């Protein structure tokens with residue numbers, strides 16, 4: 001597999017990583033919006049997120 005090098009994407013990834021590291025160091029773990037993808041379906045914290053209104057129950061998801 002060949003991954004094309006794109007300096008713009010590398011810069012974007014670096015900024016994203018820096019922001020994530022900054023938030024982690026600041027102990028800012030608040031989830032304010034549901035992440036994309038199917039991760040919530042298998043997450044052990046989903047009941048807390050349901051209770052806090054961060055995510056909504058969907059048909060077929062416990």
Ligand code: SF4
Nearest residue numbers: 039040043045046049
């Ligand atoms: S259930 Fe909550 S903690 Fe788990 S992935 Fe979804 S938003 Fe994040």
